[in-house]
Amino acid sequence: MADTVTARQATATRPAGVRPGRRGRRTDWKAVGAFTLLTAPMVVGLGLFKYTAIGWSFLLSFSEARGTVDLGSWVGFDNYAFLLEDEAFRSSMTGIVLFTIFIVPVTFGMSLGLAVLLHGVRRGRAFFRTGFLLPAAVSYVVAALVWKMSLFNGLPSGVANTIGGLFGWDVQSWIAGTDPPLYWIVIITLRLWLQVGLYMILFLAGLQAIPVHLYEAASLDGASRRAQFRHITLPMLRNTSVAILMLILIAAFQAFDEFYNVFMTTTGNATAPVRPPLVFLYDTALKGQDYGVGSAGAFMLTLLIVLVTLLQGRLVGFGRKD
Amino acid sequence: MRETTRGTPATILTYLVVGVAALLFLAPFYVMLRAALMTGTQVTDPDWRWLPDPFTLQGFTDLFDDPSVPMAGALGNSFVIAIVTAPVSTLLGSMAGYALARISVPGRGVVMSFIVVTLMIPASATFVPTFVLVSAMGGVDTLWGVIVPGLFNAFSVLLFRNFYLKFPQEIEEAGRLDGLGHLGVYWRLALPNSGALLASLGALAFIESWNAFLWPLVIGQDPESWTAQIALSTFLTSQSINLPALFAGAVVTVLPLVAVFLFAQRYIVQGIAATGMKD
Numbered sequence: 250m251a252d253t254v255t256a257r258q259a260t261a262t263r264p265a266g267v268r269p270g271r272r273g274r275r276t277d278w279k280a281v282g283a284f285t286l287l288t289a290p291m292v293v294g295l296g297l298f299k300y301t302a303i304g305w306s307f308l309l310s311f312s313e314a315r316g317t318v319d320l321g322s323w324v325g326f327d328n329y330a331f332l333l334e335d336e337a338f339r340s341s342m343t344g345i346v347l348f349t350i351f352i353v354p355v356t357f358g359m360s361l362g363l364a365v366l367l368h369g370v371r372r373g374r375a376f377f378r379t380g381f382l383l384p385a386a387v388s389y390v391v392a393a394l395v396w397k398m399s400l401f402n403g404l405p406s407g408v409a410n411t412i413g414g415l416f417g418w419d420v421q422s423w424i425a426g427t428d429p430p431l432y433w434i435v436i437i438t439l440r441l442w443l444q445v446g447l448y449m450i451l452f453l454a455g456l457q458a459i460p461v462h463l464y465e466a467a468s469l470d471g472a473s474r475r476a477q478f479r480h481i482t483l484p485m486l487r488n489t490s491v492a493i494l495m496l497i498l499i500a501a502f503q504a505f506d507e508f509y510n511v512f513m514t515t516t517g518n519a520t521a522p523v524r525p526p527l528v529f530l531y532d533t534a535l536k537g538q539d540y541g542v543g544s545a546g547a548f549m550l551t552l553l554i555v556l557v558t559l560l561q562g563r564l565v566g567f568g569r570k571d
Numbered sequence: 572m573r574e575t576t577r578g579t580p581a582t583i584l585t586y587l588v589v590g591v592a593a594l595l596f597l598a599p600f601y602v603m604l605r606a607a608l609m610t611g612t613q614v615t616d617p618d619w620r621w622l623p624d625p626f627t628l629q630g631f632t633d634l635f636d637d638p639s640v641p642m643a644g645a646l647g648n649s650f651v652i653a654i655v656t657a658p659v660s661t662l663l664g665s666m667a668g669y670a671l672a673r674i675s676v677p678g679r680g681v682v683m684s685f686i687v688v689t690l691m692i693p694a695s696a697t698f699v700p701t702f703v704l705v706s707a708m709g710g711v712d713t714l715w716g717v718i719v720p721g722l723f724n725a726f727s728v729l730l731f732r733n734f735y736l737k738f739p740q741e742i743e744e745a746g747r748l749d750g751l752g753h754l755g756v757y758w759r760l761a762l763p764n765s766g767a768l769l770a771s772l773g774a775l776a777f778i779e780s781w782n783a784f785l786w787p788l789v790i791g792q793d794p795e796s797w798t799a800q801i802a803l804s805t806f807l808t809s810q811s812i813n814l815p816a817l818f819a820g821a822v823v824t825v826l827p828l829v830a831v832f833l834f835a836q837r838y839i840v841q842g843i844a845a846t847g848m849k850d
Binding site for chain 2: 276277279280281283284286287288290291292294295296297298299300301302303305306309318363366367369370376377378379380381382383384385386387388389390391392393394395396397398399400404405406408411442446447450451454499502503505506509510513514515526527530531534535540543544547548550551554555
């Protein structure tokens with residue numbers, strides 16, 4: 250049902266000019282053959298690794314499936330109920346919400362700020378852009394290694410403690426200490442380092458698309474820089490901002506790599522102060538071989554992502570009216 | 572915003588802030604190299620020194636001599652995976668994108684929806700079931716098990732479709748006059764003229780595949796099938812005594828990508844701009 254609706258919409262939005270000449274009602278079998286050949290690999294691949302996988306997992310989430318992926322022993326909503334009552338899963342969900350609340354505005358603000366600054370820079374812009382974007386080529390594993398073993402290693406030789414020492418601060422253990430939870434600084438700065446450059450590039454593209462004459466006209470009217478930023482730059486960046494917010498948000502909810510690598514010790518990650526949902530699911534489904542509960546958790550996380558995305562779309566939609 | 576008059580306090584302040592930020596962004600690379608070129612005792616010395624004294628490549632030799640971390644094999648695996656994934660996933664996207672944009676057949680809208688709907692499924696919802704599926708197909712501990720599920724990217728289909736919608740009709744018609752069919756037009760004319768988009772999405776796919784962690788971790792349980800990221804992560808969490816070797820591992824894992832990045836930066840920037848702006 251949903252498919253036909255979207256199909257109709259897709260047809261409706263197709264530009265009229267691109268349709269090759271109509272051949273009446275006769276089916277062009279050569280065209281059908283070419284179309285099938287070109288789309289088949291993608292359709293089969295997505296069918297297998299998205300649709301079949303999701304469908305199977307959906308059924309598993311209603312089954313008892315420990316150490317097996319066979320369906321059959323249906324347990325209704327037991328897996329979901331188990332997770333809702335599981336302290337570890339609940340704290341993993343609140344942990345990721347907390348992380349998202351911090352990381353989204355900070356990433357957004359820093360990338361917008363850097364983009365605006367860089368947009369004002371004429372000489373050496375390419376050099377600075379490379380500098381900010383280069384970390385985007387680094388993996389979370391490598392970043393976690395540098396953050397954990399050097400910057401925030403908790404030893405007097407660590408970079409953060411060396412700098413702190415200049416100000417007379419005590420040596421902090423950063424990752425291992427939970428009171429105060431300084432590990433959040435480790436986790437958040439790590440993600441900022443890897444991601445800010447990417448979103449900055451997107452903001453830069455948005456800034457470059459704003460017509461210069463808008464600023465010229467505003468200057469003639471005596472508008473201050475701050476007023477120009479508020480009344481021209483921000484409104485013109487609306488679509489870019491919505492897209493970027495969505496990207497940061499969805500990426501944050503699916504955080505795995507840095508939590509796994511920063512908190513993993515020789516004895517596993519049982520001592521991790523935060524276990525985000527993906528790490529929890531990895532432990533449950535792949536380490537614990539409980540595919541039923543693992544699948545149920547995946548669907549609850551997906552539901553949360555979809556809800557938050559819709560909510561964000563609504564909030565932004567309301568803002569558009571004023 | 573644009574008129575940057577030289578020498579005003581505001582301009583100087585801008586350069587100062589941007590310069591300091593750039594230094595901060597580049598500092599971790601320096602930290603990594605510094606530790607990789609030091610001796611173990613220098614790394615943990617509480618007295619900070621800016622440069623290794625003496626420089627030593629001992630960390631790199633230790634890294635590749637360590638039998639518990641198959642770093643050389645893991646780098647080879649990563650290379651094979653990325654070098655296959657980048658062109659194949661890009662080509663598959665381009666094929667489907669061309670068909671959806673340029674070949675009018677009944678049911679085209681349905682195929683389009685079938686592909687686009689998968690964009691709404693977050694990757695987190697699929698790694699458990701995909702593991703189940705791939706392991707049922709015997710893909711655990713194999714390179715194809717790592718590669719194949721990552722080849723189908725609905726997003727690149729969408730980008731290629733938008734690109735081919737704007738492809739000049741005259742070129743296509745000229746091809747028709749020369750007797751080319753749909754496939755011929757795609758292969759001889761459309762594909763060779765999509766160089767920039769192929770390069771952009773290919774470079775991004777290469778980076779993404781090289782840096783991937785969760786999926787290779789799930790599927791590669793035997794050290795023989797580890798990628799560089801998995802080997803490095805295991806090294807990081809299993810032992811942390813030989814710090815220079817550990818940082819040398821980080822350096823060799825990052826170096827190929829920094830090279831790709833500097834070489835293909837123009838395409839990468841275009842690719843990011845294209846993929847970020849879905850509509």
